[in-house]
Amino acid sequence: MKILLFTQSRCLSCELMKVFLEAKDIPFEERDTGADPQALREMLDQHGSRTTPTLVFTSGEIHEVIVGFDPDRLDQLLAAAPSSDSAIETGNL
Numbered sequence: 001m002k003i004l005l006f007t008q009s010r011c012l013s014c015e016l017m018k019v020f021l022e023a024k025d026i027p028f029e030e031r032d033t034g035a036d037p038q039a040l041r042e043m044l045d046q047h048g049s050r051t052t053p054t055l056v057f058t059s060g061e062i063h064e065v066i067v068g069f070d071p072d073r074l075d076q077l078l079a080a081a082p083s084s085d086s087a088i089e090t091g092n093l
Helices: 012-023 037-045 071-080 084-090
Strands: 002-007 029-032 054-059 062-067
Touching: 002 012, 002 037, 012 071, 029 037, 054 071, 062 071
Parallel strands: 002 029
Antiparallel strands: 002 054, 054 062
């Protein structure tokens, strides 16, 4: 699973998304669109978003872009995502 989070300073929804991810111990890569022009261009061109936070979720065959703070949708994606870690923990390899 990979989570890419596009943020900018003084964005309350961005801070809420980071707190949400950290509280669930979900690793993510943050890209600040205000400080990094390449991150802004990627968010606009590759992910079709003009708003922060923009979260790009990739896991197995699942690839989804969530624009804005939508914890319910992220929980749905996390529940549906294949987890190789759980297979290792339970010995189901």
